[in-house]
Amino acid sequence: MGPVARTILDRGPPRRRTAVGRACHDLTVTTALIYLVVMIAVAAVVFLLASAVFGRGEELAPLPPGASPTRLPPEDVTGDDVRALRFQQAVRGYRMSEVDWALEHLAGEVDQLRGRIAELEQEIATRTSAE
Incomplete structure (x- = not known):
């Protein structure tokens, strides 16, 4: 047998996941999900606060429907x-x-x-x- 085959045989049967390993894996996934949910919640709160403080960035109130800011004098346009x-x-x-x-x-x-x-x-x- 070659060295690779001997190494594989020396290892023995594949290991099964133990209850401790599974719990550790579940804990890691749960922690990652909690971090993700917290980050989304913080981003939403920051967005809402910024929207309330700064608005849409307009300096003037929006025009009523049908109104126009386009103006020209009635006569003698220069x-x-x-x-x-x-x-x-x-x-x-x-x-x-x-x-x-x-x-x-x-x-x-x-x-x-x-x-x-x-x-x-x-x-x-x-x-x-x-x-």
Whole structure:
């Protein structure tokens, strides 16, 4: 026989788990489960305390449903007004109704300005032809 076979035969029959070994194993598993439950409970308490103290991180109260923070003056929109324009963010971008409203408002303002420019150019053309 080789040295490996002799070592296996010298060991004898496989050992059975004793009651003490089983109790020790059960105690280790129970201790690990208790640690896990305690860690989850502590994490939950810390989360709830942080939520109560800090809230959702908002500085202002949320807007009522249907309200919009998007503002433009009713007339004489300037470039600074457009640059300062901000839209409320939704789950996948901006609220389409607010963007549509702002674009419609700006389009009306541009149409009005273009109409006024056309009137003034017509007036200038009639004055120069009369002279």
